[in-house]
Amino acid sequence: MGHFALTIRDTFMVNLGQATVTQQFTKAIVAALDGSDLPPNDELNQLLAKIRPYKRVPMPLQDELWRLLVRLYPDPGLGLKLGLQVQPGHLDVVGFLLLSCDTLEDAMDVLLTYHPIVGEGGEFVSTQDDHSCRLIYAPFHNVVRAQRVEAVMATLVRLTRYLTGEAFNPGFVTFQHEPTLSVVEYEQALGCEVRFGQLADALVFDTSQLSLPLVQANSDLFDQMRSLADDQLSQLQQFDLRSQIANLIREHPNWGKERIAEALGMSGRHLNRNLSREGVTFKILADQTRLSMAEDLLAQQVSKADIAERLGFNDESAFFKAFKRWTGLTPTEFEQRGTRR
Template sequence: MHESSEQSVTPRYSQAIVQMAERLGIALPDHLSTRLDGLQRVPIHWQDELWQAFCQASHDPLIGLRLGLEIQVGHLDSLGMLLVTCDTLGEALEELVEYAPVISDGGAFHMRREAGLVLIDYRPRFEVRQAERAEAALGSLLNLTRWATGGRFQPAGIWLRHQPLDAPERYAALAGCAVHFAADHYQLGLSIEQLALPQIQANSALRDHLRQLADQMLAEVGRQSLCAEVEQLIRTHPRWGKERIAAQLQISGRHLHRRLAEDGLSFKTLRDSVLQTMACQMLESDQRLAQIAEQLGFSDENAFTRAFRRWQGVTPARYRERESVR
C-alpha cells in the first residue's frame, strides 16, 4: 500500500504541536516528533497519535483551543502566507475554502450566509480528538484573522458541536468572543460588513505567486486523495472493476485511468496491491481458499492461486504454512 495515498497534513502544523509541547514542558514520546523530520506530508494516522499524546499529556481540556490561538502564519504552509497577502478578509476566506487541503485534507471549510451573518463552517473528517482539533482549527482561524486585519476583526462568535470541555467562562476568556455549544456545526461567525476589511500584509504580486504554488500543492494532494478513495472502494468492494469504481467516483473509466497515470499508477497495479494485502490478512484466518478467492472477486480458487503466486512467489497454501510457524 502507498503510505502517501492516505489523508495527510502539512508537517508544519504538526511541528506547531511539538513546539507548543516543548514550550509548556509537555512530554511527548520521542518517536512522534523525530519521525516528522524530512516529511513532505504527515499521514493522518500519525497526526492522530500526535494529538492523542498531546492532549493526554497536557492535562488541559482546552489545549486544542490554546494551540489554535497561538498558531502562526508559517505553521499553515504556503497557504498561511497566501491568506494574509490577500487584499481583503473576504478574499482570504474564499481562498481558505478552496485551498484548505494544503494544510490538511482531514477537514474542509465552507462559507455561507445566514441571518445576516457570514458563517465559516469547519467539517472535520477524523474521529480521534475531534473536539480538541475542531477547537484548534477555529482558534487558528480566529487568531490569524485578527492578526491579518490589524486587530480590527470582531467575530460574532464561535459555535461548537460538542458540550464544553471546561468552564464556558474560560472559553470566552481565551477566545475573546462569545462561544456557543451543542451547535449544528463547528463555525466562526462574522458580520457581512467585515468581509471588506483590508489586510495589513496585502501584496497582490506575492499573492498571485503563492496561489500558483497552492494550485500545485492542491493538485498533488488531490491525486493522493483520489488514490486513497480508489483503494478504499477496492477494499470495500473487491469484486468491482475499474468502470464500476469510476462510476462510484462520478467520473468515467477513461478519466480514472488518466488521473491515476498522472501519479505513475494504473488501476490494475492499485487493485493488485490492495487484494494482495487483503489476501495475506485473510490467510491468517482459517477460511478455506475457495472462500477467500470468492470474497476477493476471483473466478475460482485456481485463478486466486495463480495471482497470489505472482504476488508473493509462493502458493496461498505454502504462504499459510510458512506464516503459521512464525
C-alpha cells in the first residue's frame, strides 16, 4: 500500500458518505466465533485484513462480512449465537457508559442517545405505557437482515441481564421476520417468549423494571465516559459534511471544489474552512473517494478505460498515474494482488 493511502486511512474515521460501524463491534462479531463451535476460515481472515485499516468500518464492508459469515456458516441460529457472546467492552465507550449507569432507565437513555457510536446501521427508539416498555430496533439495512437483527436483539437481552446482575426479566421479544429455528429454540436462547411476523423488532418488558439498579453503577466513571461519548458523537456528526461531499463526488466525479461547494450552497473558501476544522482538505477527500470508487470497480472487473471515464479522468493513462500515486501500485498490480484495502 502506498504512503498516501495508508496515511489517509489511519488518520481519519472514513465513511465516504456511508454509514459506519465501530471496529470494536465488528471484532466482537468475529470474536464470538471463538466462543461457539464455528471453525476459523482463511477467507474470513482475508476480509478482516481488508477491514482492519478502517477506524470505523464502512457499512458496505460490514455487509460483506455478514454475507460471508452466512455463506461460511449456514447455521440458522448464527445471529443468536453471535449476539449472545457480545460483551459491554465490545460496544466501545458506550459499553463502559452503560456499565456505570445507576439504573436500567438510565442505561436505556444512554443507548437511545449514543448508539450511533457503536453503529449507524439502525436506530433505537422506545415507547411505553403504564404497564410495558418497548425498546425497538429499526435497521437501515436489508443485507442478511434476519441474522443481524437477531444478533442485535440477542445482544440487548444478554447485556441487559448482565448489567442488572441477572435481575432483568424480559416479557417477550418480537421479530418482523419469520423464524428460521423452532420457536422453542428461540425461547431457550433468549430466555423469554418470542413472537414472529410482528410490526417491529423489539424487546418488551414491564415498566417497573426501569428502576432496576445496575450492579457496576459508578457516578464518577459515568461522568468520564459520558464526556468521551459526547466527543465521539460530536465527531461522528461532523462527518456529515464529508458525507455530503463524498456523495456528490461519487455522483459527479469530474466536479471540482467550486462546483461541489455551489451544490452545497457555500463558497469554495467556506468549504475549505469547514473541512480544515476537521483536519482534512478537499483534495484528500476527493482523492480518497475516487480511490474507493476505483477499488470497487476493479473488484467488479470493470474495464480500466470505463473506470477512467466514470472517475472523471481524461484518459486511461491519467487514471493509472493517479492510482499509482494513491496506492503505490498500478491498477493491474492491484488486481494481481487480489486485495482491496
